[in-house]
Amino acid sequence: KQEVTQIPAALSVPEGENLVLNCSFTDSAIYNLQWFRQDPGKGLTSLLLIQSSQREQTSGRLNASLDKSSGRSTLYIAASQPGDSATYLCLPGGSNYKLTFGKGTLLTVNP
Amino acid sequence: DGGITQSPKYLFRKEGQNVTLSCEQNLNHDAMYWYRQDPGQGLRLIYYSQIVNDFQKGDIAEGYSVSREKKESFPLTVTSAQKNPTAFYLCASSSGADTQYFGPGTRLTVL
Numbered sequence: 001k002q003e004v005t006q007i008p009a010a011l012s013v014p015e016g017e018n019l020v021l022n023c024s025f026t027d028s029a030i031y032n033l034q035w036f037r038q039d040p041g042k043g044l045t046s047l048l049l050i051q052s053s054q055r056e057q058t059s060g061r062l063n064a065s066l067d068k069s070s071g072r073s074t075l076y077i078a079a080s081q082p083g084d085s086a087t088y089l090c091l092p093g094g095s096n097y098k099l100t101f102g103k104g105t106l107l108t109v110n111p
Numbered sequence: 112d113g114g115i116t117q118s119p120k121y122l123f124r125k126e127g128q129n130v131t132l133s134c135e136q137n138l139n140h141d142a143m144y145w146y147r148q149d150p151g152q153g154l155r156l157i158y159y160s161q162i163v164n165d166f167q168k169g170d171i172a173e174g175y176s177v178s179r180e181k182k183e184s185f186p187l188t189v190t191s192a193q194k195n196p197t198a199f200y201l202c203a204s205s206s207g208a209d210t211q212y213f214g215p216g217t218r219l220t221v222l
Contacts, residue, residue, distance in 0.1 A: 034211065036213075041216075042215060043201055043214050043215045043216045044201065044211075046210055046213075049209070049210045089153070093209075095208060097142060097144075097159050097167070097208065098159065099156065100156075100170075101146075101154040101155075102153065103152070
């Protein structure tokens with residue numbers, strides 16, 4: 001069974017900092033890995049999807065990398081803003097639809 | 112607009128009652144999912160369906176039931192057998208093992 005760990009569990013930074021969120025997973029037989037953002041009391045918003053054949057994916061100030069063989073993905077946020085405050089979740093995806101989420105990283109960006 | 116809708120947004124249940132949560136998508140996705148979210152526990156998979164008239168148990172299916180009679184709809188019933196149903200419920204859909212799209216969620220409270 002896939003196990004997904006996200007480190008750190010919580011992170012508080014001043015506005016403008018660059019930061020890295022980590023996701024590790026035990027079963028490297030994945031097709032892709034997806035990063036989500038969740039605001040309090042809301043559903044999940046997809047940020048980036050990295051296919052297993054890709055090393056990284058970029059969208060604006062966000063960059064996600066994937067090292068499938070070592071079971072790791074990182075989400076890099078450049079020049080953080082208070083609006084980035086949210087919980088960030090990763091989801092390794094495989095041929096089995098029974099997927100496992102990480103517990104997330106709660107990010108607070110202080111003005 | 113294409114997307115996933117969930118209703119109601121808030122739901123209150125008396126002990127011993129069954130309640131049904133609605134999930135509808137117009138994205139023409141074959142796969143649909145139900146997750147439960149509790150504070151500090153992340154998202155856990157309740158049921159998933161890869162195609163109409165077929166569904167599979169996730170990690171925490173006890174006390175829940177689903178149906179998939181139409182491609183667009185995947186309702187979740189929380190039965191009286193579910194001992195601790197108070198949680199935030201999220202529905203998602205995907206095209207195969209591709210990006211998952213989430214609805215806004217239903218918050219269920221047992222009175």
